[in-house]
Amino acid sequence: MKTETARVINEEIIGELRNISGNDWVVSDMSQMESYLYDETELAVRPVAADGCVVVKPGTAEEVSGIVKLANEYKIPVVPRGGGTGLCGAAIPTKSSIVVSLERLNKLVEFDNKNIMITVEAGVTLEGLLEMLKEHDKLFFPVHPGDEGAQIGGMVVENAGGVRAVKHGIMRNHIKGVEVVLPTGELVTLGGKLIKNNMGYDLLHMMIGSEGTLGIVTKVTLKLYAKNPNIGTLLVSFNTTEEASDIVPKILQDGITPLAIEYMDREVALESAEHIGQAYPATEGSVDLMFILDEATEDELYEKCERIVGMCEENGAVDSLIAESTKEQRALLEIRSNVYTAYKENIADALDIAVPSGSVPDMLKDISAIAKKYNTISPAVGHIADGNVHNFLMLDNGEIPEYLDDMRNEMYDAAISYGGTVTAEHGTGKTRKRHMEQQYSAREIEIMQNIKKAFDPNGIFNPGTIVD
């Protein structure tokens, strides 16, 4: 029996979609649609049955506009889809929906040498962007979440962060303009190439982090930066989390701003190394800091590495190693990048808490104590200089533990008590929407609901995400 929602997308609607995007780019076959119904949170959010959806792959922004106008006319939910690498269930349709996959909008629009900016279509993947930038080897784009399958549009609306935020910040800091199809179907450009613009409210920055609830991004203009050619990776081991986290502000105060400062509980690092068949180089201590530095000259790089090691040793570091060759550096980064995939099968959730960075040691102590209360552990990895730590909540004998919700709520309350947030970079999506009241007042949520209504009067864009 078909669901009630399945009738919303009938043959007539599918026919109209085929008229807009062409026969080959409308997928209504259930087996082919299945992979468009999940993101990397997988089973945390149940998608609507595939027969309630249709997937469209438009080739131009005008086609996107046509699809959205049709959806708005019939009040059919629309779920934009990027690379499907999201970690908050935002791309998962939970109602009968038109899933708009941006994969064919994958072209370079303009490389602007004078303004040091690049404009790409929203479906260009991070891997694709890095490939495009190979032609301009003196320039780089700094934001790098762990999965290069993420699309630039997805990174815009998730306001992605990643390991390099210490030095370069997050997506929001580098997006200068976007072209967007609004939920009522109009194609607009927000921002452009300005460095400064104080005219009116900032709609560009409303779109950043909006998780497909306020519009479909079709084009993005990003700021690029001069590349520092000398890159080094440093792994420093400590016996305690306190020693490791205490040293981070001291290094920054000393005028050293690494590209990345990553924290890893040793058990997490070992699990990841084993998962990808590598040996983990550190044996002393129980927690590690991984520093990635990029400097103008080799001398500067070595001088800063030595200063970091010296300061860490004064703060109790028990071991350190410098990865000098590109191969060694890549091996270490791969261990860090594969932490999530190594744990994926064994976790009920991966938290994305952030607190002001000075509160990280206290917050991690609280999280451990809460986990202990429930007779479990919560290994941690994260972007420690940003105060953003990912704690894993483990499955219990392969099952979601009964205490999961209670324990997670206590952990969120602990983070919020330090002035923290439930999610620093992975997003609210559908998995964290129910925690909005934990972090925000009723009035704040009401304002967000009104913003949503102003953009999307019929409430068709990505229902069940962020706010209703």
Ligand SMILES: Cc1cc2nc3c(=O)[nH]c(=O)nc-3n(C[C@H](O)[C@H](O)[C@H](O)COP(=O)(O)OP(=O)(O)OC[C@H]3O[C@@H](n4cnc5c(N)ncnc54)[C@H](O)[C@@H]3O)c2cc1C
């Ligand atoms: C191994 C791994 C490591 C990761 N590491 C990090 C990390 O370090 N930092 C970090 O911030 N994130 C990280 N992520 C999360 C993820 O990569 C980011 O959230 C990314 O921005 C999602 O992009 P996507 O194209 O895959 O979006 P999707 O998952 O496809 O979609 C995410 C949301 O964006 C919407 N959307 C997608 N494209 C558009 C568009 N063009 N217009 C409007 N809405 C759109 C969707 O509707 C959905 O709501 C990681 C994920 C994995 C699997």
